[in-house]
């Protein structure tokens with residue numbers, strides 16, 4: 001990371017109103033910026049053995065205005081006084097009811113939270129207080145062997161966090177193995193994770209290592225953890241707890257030394273309460289929870305992200321033009337695709353920003369034209385035709401080059417370009433680029 005990023009660090013703290021919560025058995029806990037989970041499960045920070053409380057019921061955390069209460073998909077609901085709430089901020093002493101148990105929330109005065117000086121971690125950048133706090137947590141946990149669950153909407157940078165944690169860990173020279181839990185074929189799931197012996201099932205011609213075995217001495221990143229098939233969950237939990245695996249069709253156990261990182265877009269609280277995700281596995285993997293806020297909640301990150309993107313595409317001199325354009329034209333955009341969407345828009349803009357007026361055309365085209373129909377809808381002027389040709393040639397060049405760099409692997413292309421796999425495929429089809 002260049003010095004530029006460090007010298008631009010300005011925001012060093014934020015203000016929150018935490019306080020305390022008194023549990024039904026009379027204990028008092030401090031509520032701070034890291035969430036406190038309330039539930040029936042023994043792993044919850046406030047564990048309440050009340051059958052009407054869901055295993056993961058709700059959570060409390062300090063935010064700017066007071067103590068935020070968030071229901072996590074409980075069956076019987078979370079109440080403040082007599083009002084059932086999904087999400088609310090408590091600013092005065094209030095009674096919180098879960099099942100038939102009562103807790104008392106008491107907000108305290110606002111206090112300053114030091115968010116650390118760092119405005120980057122690995123290949124992540126961000127100036128907002130929330131991201132600075134994420135970076136300071138990551139700096140602390142990366143060198144440990146703690147497992148980390150990374151939460152956030154699509155495109156918020158979960159995979160980059162995982163890779164950056166691996167790169168800053170003692171296992172950095174070991175393998176970094178990614179398993180996309182959402183695309184595990186059910187029939188092969190167990191073998192994919194734990195490996196198999198030769199002849200274990202039809203088609204098992206070779207003895208194979210699974211993802212856990214491959215990750216030995218390194219990091220296993222379970223992407224889309226919420227999609228992990230239910231029947232695999234207890235097996236994975238056992239393997240992680242006992243630090244050993246048994247291949248499908250095998251009888252011997254092999255020791256493994258693997259650090260686990262995981263990510264999910266799904267609300268795992270809801271999944272657990274619906275019985276689709278095991279809470280014991282959740283607490284085993286979520287020793288540390290890191291939440292990446294949506295980009296719309298941290299727009300102050302935009303300039304540093306654009307600078308980073310311009311640097312990546314080799315056009316650092318265009319950063320200020322792109323930032324000014326985004327502020328002027330997309331100030332009210334709420335970035336549903338988060339940083340991935342910003343990276344896409346900013347890289348196209350940065351690449352063509354040298355031509356006067358080009359950004360308007362580029363962004364209008366990339367945002368409004370379906371990929372397969374980049375054709376003028378009305379009478380084309382020579383100017384717009386020229387722009388279209390420039391974009392087409394940029395896209396063709398970009399994806400041809402990307403295909404070479406990723407050896408034709410679409411997942412790798414998606415990773416490198418920060419796009420969804422189906423978008424990458426659509427561009428390859430559009431320009432008839434051969435994956436070989």
Ligand SMILES: Nc1ncnc2c1ncn2[C@@H]1O[C@H](COP(=O)(O)OP(=O)(O)OP(=O)(O)O)[C@@H](O)[C@H]1O
Nearest residue numbers: 123124125154155156157158159160339340343418
């Ligand atoms: N803080 C950041 N700094 C720099 N680049 C970032 C940051 N966050 C995300 N990115 C970029 O945004 C793109 C998307 O990131 P990533 O693939 O990690 O998102 P994700 O949360 O894993 O998305 P999904 O849930 O869809 O898999 C990547 O190109 C990544 O480099």
